[in-house]
Amino acid sequence: MTFLSLKKTSLIIGLTGLLLLLSALGFEYSNPELFLSSSLILIAAGSLFYFASLYGNQLSGIKNNQVWFHALSSRGDWGWLLGLVLTGFYVAIYWFPEVLGYSQEGSSGLVQLFDPLSYLLNGKPATQWFLYGSLYTFAILLFGVKFIWKYRHNRYQIIRTLSVMFFQFGFAFMIPELLSKLNPELDYFAKDLKNMWPLNYYFLDEWHLTNLLNGGNLGMFFLIFGLALIFVISPILTYFYGKRWYCSWVCGCGALAETAGDPFRQLSSKKISVWKFERWMIHAVLVFVFITTIATVWSFLSAHPNQSFMTKEQFIIGVVVFLILIMATLFYWKRNGFDKDARYGLLSIGIIIIAILSVHLFSGKDHILFFPSYKFQQWYGFGIGAAFSGVLGVGFYPILGSRVWCRFGCPMAALLGMQQRLLSRFRITTNGGQCISCGNCSTYCEMGIDVRAYAQRGENIVRSSCVGCGVCSAVCPRGVLKLENDTMENRITDVPYPLGNKL
């Protein structure tokens, strides 16, 4: 008998668990508790042994050997296969949940397998969304362990990863489920405190607002906290720490990208042309979500004049005044040295203002502009909420890298990014003239920032898209990059030569 290596043994254990889980698609299990727990335990154990085979007997340090040789992490056949499977899973979740066994009259299959956990946490049978949320959280916790193991020499990475694991497990998963269990009489509203508008695009939708307003103290708390998050807490945190406080420390999309998505971060394109596309795309989504939200609040106010504390006219005037104030401040602040990001920001706000006014002028009771009012939400929900953030965003991890959604589609990232670029103390400092242009930083930037382009000129990196994951700094072999919060002055450096030459 030959001994199997740790790697092979772990793969066998993990795959057994996975097959057991997937077999629920075809078989009806009489005791789902046993099957669910044993398959999850097998997957977890197999994964942990596998991580041990990767990092267990190595000294701590950067672990990128052979990344571009493995088919899975270099867009090879395994990468495409995984992309296909993930994409299929997302298509099923969003549009064909019956494939997974979901049925309103009582689910079967994979969804039913999660019933015991669902009853335990929220007191109701599992839905496809519960299945999804559980697997999503499970993946973040498992791959979070892997990431911490991989970067065990780097305290920033350890603490940051613990943070995303905590927020996903506690805020996104446990608290909402338990709150639902404690308040079974309330209609659904989002109970993930950190999932703020505009990432949670339906926060101000008519049905959601209604459920919040009818949700008693809890609903009122979530409404007020949600608004405070957008208008007060987030701007303050972004000013002090950059958008990383959210994108790579708290956000659930970021959590998956940073953990399960880590093996694919190098697949993001660094081409200038893609950067140009990115700026148009992400700001277009931002404008879209703004208009959708304004329209939906407007139609809510039209439909429920008694339930609100302002009229639709006051609302429209308020929003326009607010945006003009922001624009004026921006303009005053940045009148010297207006760069592209600032122009994109201003352009976005300008388009939004025009759109809002047209909404008001050309809309009626149940139509916005020339469309029925629910259409906007429907389009956004389908195009951005499902197709972009789910199918493309995660399904394409192995093809386009782990932050496709965050980079090209997330309106939250666009909003925080504008502030990061214009009004924040965060930057990546370049260490004088030490850069050797090797390209590790750019290669491992999941957001596709060409970090090297700045570092080799001795300039700091102040980019709206930077989520502050810190991996550029970690992989730099010459100690050139450091993420830090300092004063706003001299944040953006424009030097003719890197430090070192007495010219």
Next chain:
Amino acid sequence: MSKTTPPQSVVIIGNGISGITLARHLRKKSAIPIRIISEETPYFFSRTALMYVFMGHMRFEDTQPYENDFWKKNNIQLIHKRITRVDTQKKLLLTQDATEISYDTLVIACGSKPNRFGWPGQDLKAVQGLYHKQDLEQLEKWSSSIKEATIVGGGLIGVELAEMLHSRGKKVHFLVREKSFWDHILPKEESEMINQHILAHGIDLQLNTELHSIEGDERDRAKTIVTKKGDRIPSQWVGLTVGVSPNIDFIKNSGLELGRGVKVNCYLETNLKDIYAIGDCAEQTQPLPQRRSIEAVWYTGRMMGETLAQTLLENKTPYTPGHWFNSAKFFDIEYQTYGMVSAHPDAEEEAQFFWKPKKANVSLRFSYHPVSEKLLGVLALGTRIRHHVFDRWLEEERTLNYVLTHFSEAAFDPEFYPNFKPKRNAI
């Protein structure tokens, strides 16, 4: 500085960091025609990153700092050819395919080539250095048939090669002539720390060991190496990393004054009008105080490019690099240095303070003047320190005590790393 007349056009031989930096800075401020000739690759890449291509951290194209259309956009003409001869009388370059390229102003930035010291068997197959992209391709070609490899020479390229081969699971023998790794640059404690780290990675580090000869198999491929002690080590591949020297064979007998490299004055001018040399291949006739006549380092190559751009454009500018700095990485241990820290200091000129926290693989060494206590330099292993801050402290001639009390300003490790507070015991 004095005004100079800009040249009609510039031809640069070599597309490494020196030549490319020169071209970029010329283009920033002028529209003169620029041609860059390279035999090695069509586009500029970062030589220091070749190791990461072999280890699978990056693809080769990821080592190219500029997209391919950058050069056309900036009207910089790239010529992918080998120059075989320079006719300085007719101002002509001859290429391998016998075409002629005329020049008005010529800049030689052709870099280095690996040294070979006449060992028996050094011309066998699978015996090579690592400098050019072609060297990497050679290594890649042999890689699958390497079980054991020997690296000769304990310098930066040697330790890089050890890491590269180790990443592919090869058994690596690392012969170092000196009694400790890189000990003409690293002081005793640091050098010993790196010795231990190399050993911890499972490399067969053999100190005080020199190569005697290489024996080949029936197909003239390296098979065994013999050390001067008489040990025989099986090696299907041998890396010779005993330094580099200027790659100037093609300009011999061209009328240019040559030493080990192309002789230049402080303005980077050669003995012939309108011909300059920068980077690894340039040899200063009068080196700056405390500096070598040939500095084959990325940073100095870049600075020579920046300086010569000034001279060619408008202001005749001497090459005056600021305080010395350098960096490297030995497997997992990063190295940074600013100013001068000698491996074997002269007690009358230089005193040193070595500090090491309990944590393994971190150390700091400060050198200072024994009487005035003014800072002379710093050497860090396993912790990052700020270039700007140390450059300023060196410029301001701060004392060691000042530097130690303000050290936190210079810390550059990622957030949440321990704050090191190097403290001197009372003297």
